[in-house]
Amino acid sequence: MTAAFPTRRLRRLRATPALRRLAAEHALVPAQLVLPVFVKEGITAAQPIASMPGVSQHPLEALAGVVDEAVAAGIGGIMLFGVPATRDAVGSGAVDPDGILNRAITLARDAAAGRLTVQADLCLDEFTDHGHCGVLAGDGSVDNDATVDVYAQMGVAQARAGAHILGLSGMMDGQVAAVRAALDAAGFAHVVILAYSAKYASAFYGPFRDAVESTLQGDRRTYQMSPANAREGIEEALSDIDEGADVVMVKPAGPYLDILARVADVSSVPVWAYQVSGEYALIETAAAAGLIDRERAIGESLLGIRRAGADAILTYWALEAAGWLQDGKDLA
Incomplete structure (x- = not known):
């Protein structure tokens, strides 16, 4: 009778x-x-984003407080996105030292004082009146x-x-090499390039476009x-590494875990993933309807991204998840 039972019991390690x-x-x-942060020009108080429950656009004056909260949570950094008051065909606000994003960078860098990394989205979609990522x-x-x-x-x-880190998210051919050369020539060889290498034309970006008040007409399938x-995603990552990327990114995360795993297998540099707005909104909406356990779903989604090979994760739950981890909670 005893011999009929398995000698190897994998459940033993699941008991407690x-x-x-x-x-x-x-x-x-x-x-x-890493926490994505939206900074909007011309507002005086945080403005909730309807399609992303719990996420807001922040006024510039409140950014130091956001940085302090991120530092207290122990997270690795914040990724800044600017929402300008005016836009034009060439996105001139993106290169203006007095533009909302560049002012936010300086304010965040001063507030951080080396306690976390200040990262900036390097793309034109928030600054162009047509909403595309380029000219x-x-x-x-x-x-x-x-x-x-x-x-x-x-x-x-x-x-x-x-x-500290520039997030090149525009998906233009040769962008990493061009930005690296420009940085080095201007005396910024120390600045890190995060290449959004495998960035897919995804429906899961929808709420983000509300967050940055995108004016896009049409889609971005000719460059995303x-x-x-x-295979193309792997080639994009390898190409960016050859051009000098310090970190490569897969975006979105959840629907593209296979790509993330394959990039992680071949990459010689750290691999990050962006858990995008649609992934966030789906879990929040389902949890609000009582269909899933919110905390477990968040934890499971983050662990799945980590398991697939991400060394770091951009997520709108960064502060909350970090708090759980500091409190010793299990994510699964």
């Missing part, structure tokens, strides 16, 4: 919370989390090379403002990647 923690193959710490050619398409020239200027402006392609 302490055993499960000890046997865990992957863990998450607050320092591996338009005469036929209405995005002009890759003209856009890359602007990115180089934008990178130097953000470095001068004090950014097709969800059908996997």
